[in-house]
Each structure stands twice: as C-alpha cells, then as structure tokens.
Amino acid sequence: xxxxxxxxLIEVAIMSALALLLxxxxxxxxxxxxxxxxxxxxxIPIFIVAFRWxxxxxxxxxxxxxxxQLVFGPTIFTPLQAFLxxxxxxxxxxxxxxxxxxxxxxxxxxxxxxxxxxxxxxxLIGAGIxxxxxxxxxxxxxxxxxxxxxxxxLYSLLYNGSYMVPGFIISAILVYFxxxxxxxxxxxxx
Numbered sequence: 737x738x739x740x741x742x743x744x745l746i747e748v749a750i751m752s753a754l755a756l757l758l759x760x761x762x763x764x765x766x767x768x769x770x771x772x773x774x775x776x777x778x779x780i781p782i783f784i785v786a787f788r789w790x791x792x793x794x795x796x797x798x799x800x801x802x803x804x805q806l807v808f809g810p811t812i813f814t815p816l817q818a819f820l821x822x823x824x825x826x827x828x829x830x831x832x833x834x835x836x837x838x839x840x841x842x843x844x845x846x847x848x849x850x851x852x853x854x855x856x857x858x859x860l861i862g863a864g865i866x867x868x869x870x871x872x873x874x875x876x877x878x879x880x881x882x883x884x885x886x887x888x889x890l891y892s893l894l895y896n897g898s899y900m901v902p903g904f905i906i907s908a909i910l911v912y913f914x915x916x917x918x919x920x921x922x923x924x925x926x
Contacts, residue, residue: 794830802826828865
C-alpha cells in the first residue's frame with residue numbers, strides 16, 4: 737500500500753472518529769431537541785476531509801460517521817429510518833468534496849473571497865443533503881410529534897431547520913477560518 741493511500745485511510749478514520757466525539761461530548765454540543773438533532777461541531781471534520789481529499793474522502797468519512805452514530809445510541813424506529821437518518825444524512829455531508837479542487841485553487845492563488853464562496857457552497861450542499869434526509873425522515877417517521885393542526889412537513893421543516901441552519905452557519909465559518917489560516921497544512925493532501 738502506498739503512503740498516500742495510507743495517509744488517506746488514516747485521515748478519514750481519525751476525522752470520522754473526531755466527528756463522532758464532537759457530537760457525543762455533551763459540553764461540545766447544544767441539544768434540546770426531544771427526537772434527536774443537535775447543534776454541534778461534528779460536521780466540521782467531515783468537511784475538512786471532503787475539501788482535502790475530494791468527493792471520495794468526504795463520502796467515506798461521512799459514511800463512517802453515520803455508521804459510528806448507529807453504534808453509539810441512535811434513535812431508531814425502523815431500518816429504513818436508520819438508513820435515512822444516519823447513513824444517507826451523514827454520507828451526504830461528503831458531497832462538499834465536489835468543491836475540493838476549486839477551493840484548493842482559490843486558496844492557493846490567494847483568492848480568499850472566492851475560496852470562501854466555494855467552501856460555503858460545499859458546506860451548503862453537504863449540510864443541505866443532510867437536512868433533506870432528516871426532513872424526509874421527519875415527515876415519514878416523526879409526523880406523530882407535530883402539534884395538532886400543524887402540517888407534518890412544516891413541523892419537520894421547523895424542527896430540522898432549527899438545528900441544521902445554525903450547524904451550517906457555524907460549519908461554514910469555522911471551516912473557512914481553518915482553511916484561510918492554515919491553507920498549506922489543510923490543502924496538501926490529494
């Protein structure tokens with residue numbers, strides 16, 4: 737096995753484990769939602785892998801985070817709900833890797849604003865796919881928790897949006913800050 741592939745596998749594993757730790761350590765997250773969901777820093781390591789290693793690294797790290805989430809105390813009602821809320825949702829974060837090359841090019845050329853735009857788009861797509869998975873799961877599996885008279889889709893939109901929007905904003909700002917301050921360290925991978 738060559739050293740670049742070994743580095744890839746080690747980084748994906750470590751960042752996936754770090755993402756899980758950031759999501760389960762109580763003082764590192766804000767969780768008040770009764771059916772799951774929290775504002776945490778867990779998405780950030782997955783986005784870092786996605787921007788360093790591209791789509792393949794991002795999807796693999798996201799998948800591993802989802803699988804690890806299933807091991808450490810998930811809320812599961814059916815196998816389909818578990819697949820949607822954990823595997824699809826967290827693997828989707830890795831789609832940020834679609835912007836890996838434009839981010840690297842912009843930051844390596846000193847184009848901070850352009851780099852921020854590409855990073856934000858990547859984070860938006862990854863977080864957006866995660867949101868859509870949770871939103872769909874909320875409609876299909878958690879509709880019974882909607883207040884009387886409130887459409888289930890609106891309940892799911894508000895419930896999942898209440899933690900995903902802040903999570904997206906925090907992730908976009910912190911990922912950009914990390915890449916802007918340490919571009920050589922964070923971008924020299926793939």
